[in-house]
Structures are given as structure tokens and as C-alpha cells.
Amino acid sequence: MYVKLKVKCAVSAIVIFLAGCLQPGEYRWAVHDINRPRPPVVTPGEQLGQAPSDAVVLFDGVDLDEWESAGGGPARWKAGRGYFEVVPETGDIQTTRVFGDCQLHIEWATPAEVKGNGQDRGNSGVFLMGIYEVQVLDSYDNDTYPDGQAGAVYGQKPPMVNACRPPGLWQSYDIIFRRPIFDGDKLVRPATITVLQNGVLIQDHWTIQGATAHSERAGYEAHPDKLPLKLQDHGNPVRYRNIWIRPLD
Numbered sequence: 001m002y003v004k005l006k007v008k009c010a011v012s013a014i015v016i017f018l019a020g021c022l023q024p025g026e027y028r029w030a031v032h033d034i035n036r037p038r039p040p041v042v043t044p045g046e047q048l049g050q051a052p053s054d055a056v057v058l059f060d061g062v063d064l065d066e067w068e069s070a071g072g073g074p075a076r077w078k079a080g081r082g083y084f085e086v087v088p089e090t091g092d093i094q095t096t097r098v099f100g101d102c103q104l105h106i107e108w109a110t111p112a113e114v115k116g117n118g119q120d121r122g123n124s125g126v127f128l129m130g131i132y133e134v135q136v137l138d139s140y141d142n143d144t145y146p147d148g149q150a151g152a153v154y155g156q157k158p159p160m161v162n163a164c165r166p167p168g169l170w171q172s173y174d175i176i177f178r179r180p181i182f183d184g185d186k187l188v189r190p191a192t193i194t195v196l197q198n199g200v201l202i203q204d205h206w207t208i209q210g211a212t213a214h215s216e217r218a219g220y221e222a223h224p225d226k227l228p229l230k231l232q233d234h235g236n237p238v239r240y241r242n243i244w245i246r247p248l249d
């Protein structure tokens with residue numbers, strides 16, 4: 001009986017060891033393995049919320065060099081004095097660079113002067129890959145459909161809590177986005193998203209249901225591995241500042 005148990009344990013240990021050897025990632029290493037590669041050193045920003053050393057800075061407070069109009073040509077939003085602002089009717093803007101998996105930090109403020117209600121108050125949006133929107137809206141004492149309030153994955157998933165500051169104040173989104181994987185036209189793995197608003201978790205590794213659409217469920221359509229980040233002109237003068245991104249692929 002005892003010998004049998006010992007053999008069983010030995011076989012299990014060998015199976016676990018072999019499985020570990022075959023698996024990529026964490027299980028390749030012994031516990032406390034001194035030969036394990038060290039994580040790269042990244043210097044954090046001097047102040048909380050500032051870009052770390054390995055980030056791509058998408059707005060440094062001065063110009064829109066990293067941006068262009070989503071409809072073609074230069075971005076026509078107003079920039080300077082540390083922020084840029086949506087100029088209504090000039091169209092969405094997008095980055096000149098393309099991104100897939102990423103960590104994004106972006107700060108925004110809806111107009112201090114409150115105008116309109118529901119979706120017409122401080123509406124803009126952060127479109128990961130130009131396709132998947134995290135809603136920007138003045139959701140401070142402003143009711144609307146929950147899957148369209150600030151921090152919602154628009155049309156799909158309301159934020160877990162409403163962590164909005166009053167209009168006119170700066171707010172932050174910290175977003176961790178994993179792009180969808182396609183094999184030809186076939187979806188292999190949907191995108192996932194985690195969002196913190198003003199340091200508060202509002203989307204927890206949510207599986208995105210497909211492209212953002214209005215009043216419909218659009219599903220996924222195959223697209224390139226990297227695409228521009230887009231910001232929405234929804235007709236309201238929303239402001240943005242301190243935007244940086246860390247590609248994770």
C-alpha cells in the first residue's frame with residue numbers, strides 16, 4: 001500500500017514536471033529560480049499619473065503632432081495650454097501610430113458650463129483600435145441609459161460604479177486592453193478590457209462583445225492587429241490632457 005502510494009506520488013511529480021517543461025510562461029521556472037530573467041527596469045513618472053520611461057507620449061500639452069483627423073488631413077481640434085479640446089463638427093481624431101494590446105492613461109474634462117442632458121452633455125469617447133469605445137460623458141448627476149454613461153463599454157456594459165467627478169474637473173481613465181485575435185475572418189479570442197476611473201475599478205477584465213455600434217449589437221469583424229487610437233467628436237467641447245500609452249504586445 002505504502003509503496004503504491006510512493007509510486008503514485010513519484011508519477012504525479014514527473015507528470016507535473018513534464019507539464020511544466022512543456023508549458024510556456026510561468027511554469028517553466030522552479031520556485032525562486034535565481035536564473036529566471038529579471039523584468040525590465042521602467043522608471044515611473046515623477047508624479048503619479050505621469051508617463052513612465054517606456055510609454056509613448058501621445059500628448060505632451062503642446063501640439064497635436066501625434067494626431068490626425070480620422071477623416072483625413074490634420075487634426076482640427078484646439079490645442080495648447082496643457083490640454084486639447086474637441087472643436088465640434090471637425091470630426092473624430094486618431095493617432096498617427098497604431099496600437100494593439102496596450103495600457104492607456106488618458107485624462108479628460110467635460111465642460112464646466114453644463115449644457116444639455118443625457119447623451120448630449122459632455123459626450124466624447126475613447127475608441128481602442130478606433131473600434132471599441134469607452135464612453136466619455138458628464139455622468140455627474142446626469143441620468144442616461146447605463147450602458148452609455150461615462151466608463152461604459154458603449155452599448156454593452158455599464159461601469160461597475162459611477163466614479164465621476166463634477167463637470168469641469170479633470171478625471172482619468174487607466175485602461176488595460178487586450179485586442180481580439182482573428183484567424184483569417186474567424187474570431188479566435190475576443191478583446192478584453194479593464195478600466196479604472198479616477199483610480200476606481202469600473203470595468204474588470206470585461207470581454208468585449210464586438211465593435212461599438214449605436215442601438216445594435218454589431219459583433220466582431222476581422223481587422224488588423226494594430227490600429228489607431230481614436231477620440232470622438234460628439235459635438236461637445238470635451239478636453240483631454242496627459243495621454244500616454246504602453247504597447248503590451
Ligand code: MG
Pocket residue numbers: 123124125135136232234
Ligand atoms: Mg461617446
